[in-house]
Amino acid sequence: MPRPAYRGRMSTTDARKLTAGSLADVVETLSGHHLAVLTGAGVSTDSGIPDYRGPNSPQRTPMTFQQFTGDEAFRRHYWARNHVGWRHVHRTLPNAGHRALAQMEHRGVVHGVITQNVDLLHEAAGSRHVIDLHGRYDRVVCLSCGTVVERSELAARLDQLNPHFVDDVVADIEIAPDADAVIEQTSHFKVADCAKCGGMLKPDIVYFGETVPRERVERAYALVDEGDALLVAGSSLTVQSGLRFVRHAAQTGKPVVVVNRGATRGDRYATVTLDAGTSETLTDLAESLPTPR
The missing domain is CATH 3.40.50.1220 (TPP-binding domain)
Structure with a gap:
């Protein structure tokens, strides 16, 4: 324009x-x-949401779009962290x-x-x-069919697939600024696919490299x-x-x-x-x- x-x-x-x-x-x-x-x-x-590059911020290596879409282990790790971290952002106030x-x-x-x-x-x-x-952290998009769903709807599905996961890792959390959390043990986490077409779900957030x-x-x-x-x-x-x-x-x-x-x-x-x-x-x-x- x-x-x-x-x-x-x-x-x-x-x-x-x-x-x-x-x-x-x-x-x-x-x-x-x-x-x-x-x-x-x-x-x-x-x-209460830390920044990436402030004077006192720890060094971070954000996940890239290529890592998320190209590596199942990276994707599982991301969703495990996000499943914890988004709840913190959801509770924050202006x-x-x-x-x-x-x-x-x-x-x-x-x-x-x-x-x-x-x-x-x-x-x-x-x-x-x-x-x-x-x-926005509160929405999820399917990379195959474009369907957009609320993050809270996906949270319910992830809770069913991973009962007690959030409670088990609560002591091992560091919140990150993109509705993420840094946790150690994620290898057993189960990821949910698009309920409509079975495609790959991604937070409706622009990743590094995107x-x-x-x-x-x-x-x-x-x-x-x-x-x-x-x-x-x-x-x-x-x-x-x-x-x-x-x-x-x-x-x-x-x-x-x-x-x-x-x-x-x-x-x-x-x-x-x-x-x-x-x-x-x-x-x-x-x-x-x-x-x-």
């Missing part, structure tokens, strides 16, 4: 004139603008950062959120215009184009999936603000970067930013 030209006040050069700044710099840069927001795992850490973004959307400061998270906490907080870039659906990417670009500025919250922007929107906003002359603990791959495109937590910063922004005219 064609992307409308930016009609804001800053040129590309002006939009990059600041680097590391303060909360006051962030407020000054974003005031009066309708904001597109891009969020990452750092937004959900205060809800934090102050999620609520602040929803509040700003209701006031017209934020016009939409692109999230790299799969936890649905933005929706739970009350955000209405959310693009779940990498999918591409985001084109239609979803285009909607995200459109959301960035419709805003006057882009606010990035809680993302290291390590992967191209999110970085492309930051690059696009900067190339079209829009102010870009990055709020994250630690440096990000997108800092060179930013008008202002703020090394800070997202919950407190977004709360401050909700209190400080006026409703645009």
